[in-house]
Amino acid sequence: VQLVESGGGLVQTGGSLRLSCTVSGLVLQNYFVGWFRQAPGKEREFVSVDNWQGGDIYYASSVKGRFTISRDNAKNTVYLQMNSLKPEDTAVYYCAADRWFRGTHYSDTSSYEYWGQGTQVTVSS
Numbered sequence: 719v720q721l722v723e724s725g726g727g728l729v730q731t732g733g734s735l736r737l738s739c740t741v742s743g744l745v746l747q748n749y750f751v752g753w754f755r756q757a758p759g760k761e762r763e764f765v766s767v768d769n770w771q772g773g774d775i776y777y778a779s780s781v782k783g784r785f786t787i788s789r790d791n792a793k794n795t796v797y798l799q800m801n802s803l804k805p806e807d808t809a810v811y812y813c814a815a816d817r818w819f820r821g822t823h824y825s826d827t828s829s830y831e832y833w834g835q836g837t838q839v840t841v842s843s
Contacts, residue, residue: 719741719742719743719744719815719832720741720742720743720834721739721740721741721813721814721815721832721833721834722739722740722741722742722834722835723737723738723739723811723812723813723834723835723836723837724737724738724740724837725737725738725837726811726837726838726839727838727839727840728840728841728842729803729839729840729841729842730841730842731803731804731805731841731842731843732802732803733803733841734799734800734801734802734803735800735803735839736797736798736799736800737753737797737798737800737811737813737837737839738795738796738797739751739753739795739796739797739798739813739834740793740794740795741794741795741796741815741832742794744815744832745794746789746791746794746795746796747791748817749815749816749817750767750768750769750770750771750815750816750817750818750819750824751767751768751789751796751813751814751815752764752765752766752767752813752814752815752824752830753765753766753767753787753796753798753811753812753813753814754811754812754813754814754827755807755809755810755811755812755839756809756810756812756836757806757808757809757810760809762812762827763778764778764824764825764826764827765777765778765781765785765798765811766778766781766785766787766798767787767824767825768787768788768789768796769819769824770789771819772819775787776824776825778825780806781800781807784800784801784802784803785798785799785800785801786798786799786801787799796813798811798813800839803839803841804841805841805842805843806841807839807841808839808840808841809838809839810836810837810838810839811836811837811838811839812833812834812835812836813833813834814827814830814831814832814833814834815830815831815832816829816830816831816832817831
């Protein structure tokens, strides 16, 4: 199983980026995929996940209204559209996958079995 993130980069405050997470070695439609991020000196934190089979989408309060998660099962890819970016969004962004949706534990890193290597997002002020 391999998850590969792409789409990170340097952007000015207020700008946009779209991250992609392309998975291989599993059938995406059978998995839940979440996005996390980790800023320097901080713990990895939850950003978003789609419980697409249950019809629910969850966002961290810090990104709600600015970020949108989506997926294309045919392309085995999950996206994170990030708009109105702020300097505090600067971090390495990771995608993570698991076969089972963990209910109220969806924001825990321990709820995901597979992880990508991350892509750097830097927002300049």
